[in-house]
Structure formats: C-alpha cells, structure tokens
Amino acid sequence: xxxxxLAQHLSGRSTCSTSINYKTEGIVTRMEPNYAQRVAxxxxxxxEQQIDYAIIGVGTDMFYMTGYEKRPSERLTCLVVSKxxxxxxxxxxxEAARLTQVKxxxxxxxxxxxxxxxxxxxxxxxxxxxxxxxxxxxxWAIFLLRMQKALPRAEWTSANTVIGPLRMIKDEYExxxxxxxxxxxxxxxxxxxQLKFSGKTERQLGEEIxxxxxxxKMNPARPAGIASGPNGMSPHHNSSDRVIRAGxxxxxxxxxxxxxxxxxxxxxxxxxxxxxxxxxKQIYRIVEAxxxxxxxxxxxxxxxxxxxxxxxxxxxxxxxxxxxxxxxxHGLGLDTHEEPYMVEGxxxxxxxxxxxxxxxxxxxxNEFGIRIEDIITVTKSGAERFFHSTHELQTVA
Numbered sequence: 051x052x053x054x055x056l057a058q059h060l061s062g063r064s065t066c067s068t069s070i071n072y073k074t075e076g077i078v079t080r081m082e083p084n085y086a087q088r089v090a091x092x093x094x095x096x097x098e099q100q101i102d103y104a105i106i107g108v109g110t111d112m113f114y115m116t117g118y119e120k121r122p123s124e125r126l127t128c129l130v131v132s133k134x135x136x137x138x139x140x141x142x143x144x145e146a147a148r149l150t151q152v153k154x155x156x157x158x159x160x161x162x163x164x165x166x167x168x169x170x171x172x173x174x175x176x177x178x179x180x181x182x183x184x185x186x187x188x189x190w191a192i193f194l195l196r197m198q199k200a201l202p203r204a205e206w207t208s209a210n211t212v213i214g215p216l217r218m219i220k221d222e223y224e225x226x227x228x229x230x231x232x233x234x235x236x237x238x239x240x241x242x243x244q245l246k247f248s249g250k251t252e253r254q255l256g257e258e259i260x261x262x263x264x265x266x267k268m269n270p271a272r273p274a275g276i277a278s279g280p281n282g283m284s285p286h287h288n289s290s291d292r293v294i295r296a297g298x299x300x301x302x303x304x305x306x307x308x309x310x311x312x313x314x315x316x317x318x319x320x321x322x323x324x325x326x327x328x329x330x331k332q333i334y335r336i337v338e339a340x341x342x343x344x345x346x347x348x349x350x351x352x353x354x355x356x357x358x359x360x361x362x363x364x365x366x367x368x369x370x371x372x373x374x375x376x377x378x379x380h381g382l383g384l385d386t387h388e389e390p391y392m393v394e395g396x397x398x399x400x401x402x403x404x405x406x407x408x409x410x411x412x413x414x415x416n417e418f419g420i421r422i423e424d425i426i427t428v429t430k431s432g433a434e435r436f437f438h439s440t441h442e443l444q445t446v447a
Contacts, residue, residue: 083223085116086155088216089131095212096133102181103174104131104209105197107189110384111213113312117152120145126167126193129156130174140170168200177201184209218381218389219403225427227313228383228405232425232436234266235317238304239439241266247323247446248296252276252289255302263306268315271307276300278323282419285376285411298323299330299418300446301411307386314386317437318409318423321444333370333412333420334443340364340410341422341441344378344392348408348426348433354396361410370412379407382425404428 092115096104106112106129108122116129116139127141137156139149146160159174161167175181177200185194186209198206220228241262247255256273263270277287279298294300299322305315320337322330344361358378365374377393380386382405390398392406409423425436 083114083117083221085153088115089137089155091216092131092212093133095215096131096184099211100182101184101207101212102133104184104186104212105129105189106131106186106209106213107193109186109188110312111186111188111209111217114213114217114384116154116156118149119312120148122190124192126161128189128193130171132174138174140167140174142167168196171197172200175201175204177203179203180205182207184212186210186213214389217383219401220383220405220427221403224313224383225403225405227310228425228427228436231268231308231310231313231315232317232438234268234308234310235305235315236437236439238262238266238268239317239319242302242304242319243321243444243446245446247278247294247298247300247321249293251291251293252278252281253291255294256289259302259304260306263304263308268306268308269310270305274306275303277302277419279418280416283413283415283417285413285419285421287419294323296323297325297327299420301419301421303423312384314382314384316382316386316407316423316425318421319439319444320420320422321446324445324447326443326445330418330420331443333414333418336365336368336370337410337412337420337422338441338443340374341408341424344408344410345424345426345433345435348400348428349431350402350428351399354390354392354398354400355394357400357408358392358394358396361408365410365412370414373412373414374410375413376411379409381406400428402428402430 106115108120108127112129113119125142130138138159139156140159143160143162159170161170180203182205184207242259256276259274260270276289278294278300281287281292282299282301301320303318305317308315340361343364344357347360348357361378365371379392381388381390390404405427407423407425409421411421413419426433
C-alpha cells in the first residue's frame with residue numbers, strides 16, 4: 051500500500067514534532083533540522099560514489115536523516131534513498147500511524163502482517179537491474195540477508211561512506227543541543243562536589259548522581275559510572291559494592307547516558323576523597339596537562355592521530371605512557387561513540403563542526419585511575435569546549 055502523505059491522511063494535518071521522548075527544557079526549540087536537506091546531501095555523495103540506493107534501518111542514522119525514531123524489531127522499517135528519485139519509507143501498516151508525529155518528505159509504503167515486506171522493496175528497486183546498494187552498518191543482519199535474496203543482482207556496500215561524513219560535521223542545531231548538554235552537566239558536577247563520598251558504595255553514589263541528573267533534566271539512562279581506589283585502574287570499570295574510603299581517588303562518568311534531544315552527554319571527572327595526597331596530585335597534573343595540550347592543538351586540517359599523539363607525548367614524557375591504555379577520544383552526537391576517533395593510525399583531517407572527546411587518562415594498578423573528559427568541537431581557528439567546569443583538582447568529603 052502506498053501512502054503519499056500519511057500525516058495528512060491519518061490526522062488531517064502535518065506536524066514537525068518527533069516521536070522520540072526527549073526533553074528540551076531550557077533550550078531554544080525554534081530550530082529544527084532540515085531532514086530533506088540532509089537526504090539531498092546524501093544523494094550528492096551517492097552520485098559521487100556511484101551508489102544507486104541507500105537503505106537506512108531503524109537507529110540513529112534513520113533519526114538523523116528523518117527525525118523518526120522507533121525501537122528495532124523483527125518487523126522491517128527502513129528508509130530507501132535513491133540517488134536520483136524520491137525517497138521511500140517502508141514500514142508495517144499498523145506502525146505507519148507513528149509517522150504522523152514527524153514531518154515527512156518521502157512517500158510511505160506499508161505492508162501487512164501476512165505480507166512479505168521484500169515485495170515492497172522490489173517495487174522500489176528493480177531486482178532485474180544491476181544496482182549498487184549501500185546499507186547502514188548497524189542494521190540487523192537478518193534484514194540484509196533477506197534483501198540480498200530479494201535483489202540477487204545487486205552489489206552491496208556500506209552506507210557509512212554516505213552517512214558518516216554528514217554526521218561527523220555537526221550543524222547549528224546539533225551544536226546547540228550539545229552546548230545545552232554541557233550546561234546541564236556542569237550544573238550537575240557542581241552538585242556532585244557537595245555530596246559525601248566516603249562510606250558509600252560505588253553503586254550508591256552512582257544512583258545518587260543519577261537522581262541529580264534527573265533533576266537537571268539530562269534524561270539519564272543509567273546510574274553514573276564510579277571507580278574508586280584500585281578499581282580505578284580499569285578505564286571501563288562497572289560500579290561495584292566497594293565502599294569508598296578516605297584518601298581514595300575516584301573517577302566518575304557523570305553523563306549517565308543522558309541526552310538533549312538525542313544528543314549525548316558524556317563527561318568524566320576525577321576527584322580525591324580527603325585527605326589529598328601528593329601522589330594523586332602529581333598524576334592529576336600530568337593528565338590535566340595532556341588534556342590541555344590536546345585541546346590547544348586542535349584546529350582544522352590537523353589529523354586525528356596527531357591530536358592523540360600530542361596528549362600521549364605529555365604522559366609518556368612524564369614516565370607513565372604504559373598506563374594511558376586507550377585512545378584519546380571518540381566522536382559523539384546521537385551515539386556516544388561515533389566518528390571521528392582520535393587514535394593512532396587515523397589520518398583523517400579535522401574539519402570545522404567535528405565533535406569528539408578529549409579524555410586522556412592514567413590508570414595505575416593497585417592505586418587509582420584518573421581521567422579528565424571534555425567534549426569539544428572544532429571551530430574555524432581552534433576548538434570550543436561544551437563543558438566549563440573547573441579542571442582544578444577537587445577534594446570531596
């Protein structure tokens with residue numbers, strides 16, 4: 051069944067609000083993404099790469115391209131973008147009403163429970179032709195296998211070469227959401243520094259921060275990640291029942307998986323429970339120097355790997371290179387981890403509008419770990435931080 055303007059058919063009006071359950075309190079909401087323009091940019095890249103169609107499944111790529119969000123399931127929903135023709139959304143008939151909640155610029159094809167959605171795909175893409183089709187990398191394999199069977203003459207490739215370059219360069223709408231996430235995280239950190247740490251388990255402290263994140267309207271998805279004392283040696287430690295003690299170093303992932311209109315909040319800070327020690331202060335100063343060196347170095351045209359190298363050199367020169375065990379940073383936007391990645395071997399040059407984390411760390415076995423993480427964006431001549439909390443070492447009770 052083809053529905054050319056489902057929103058008008060089902061509701062008698064069109065709307066630009068999305069179905070995603072994200073809050074926008076405290077920010078300017080008059081801006082909205084131009085989804086049709088994003089698709090047009092994708093079509094231009096498809097022409098350059100000789101890709102005939104791009105098939106985008108449920109997930110953040112679909113949300114980026116259309117503003118439509120739903121949970122993935124065994125029922126096929128996908129956006130089909132042609133390099134020269136109109137776009138189509140294929141979805142089940144009973145879920146199609148959800149599309150009244152977004153502004154549609156594409157036609158909608160629906161299938162019923164007893165029908166094979168691949169028949170609709172074959173209506174859009176001629177199975178007798180040799181076509182080059184890009185699919186998003188995070189889609190379910192079962193759908194790709196069925197598509198390959200339905201379109202046996204097609205050549206298949208990754209849609210990341212089309213969607214990736216678009217998502218890496220954040221527009222004004224995206225930058226403002228990330229700024230607002232930073233403002234909320236800064237207010238949260240101020241509240242965290244007033245908490246009592248000692249005597250609580252890591253899980254208890256993480257839950258307490260989670261409740262504060264809700265008050266800050268950060269839409270948290272999980273408790274804060276807490277690593278205290280020797281647990282801090284693991285950069286991806288899961289909060290445990292270890293009781294935090296006096297003198298412990300503590301690193302905290304305080305973003306709690308939160309977001310502003312889907313744009314992720316990711317922030318790590320490290321503190322020490324009184325009394326402060328010279329050893330912790332020494333290592334903290336090294337990590338902070340590495341963090342600042344990378345930030346000052348960022349500008350258009352430098353490579354991702356060189357940003358990592360600048361921070362890594364500071365830590366290595368101080369004699370702790372073997373304890374900086376992960377890349378300097380990762381891209382961030384609708385996903386917590388996305389391109390570009392600040393890591394050795396990545397020769398991609400930075401461009402204005404790219405967003406990524408600057409998070410060097412030192413993780414000492416049987417002692418503690420220290421990580422300082424800000425999210426930054428590349429500007430015309432340097433970089434801008436989204437977080438403005440102090441970088442000075444803070445001690446807590």
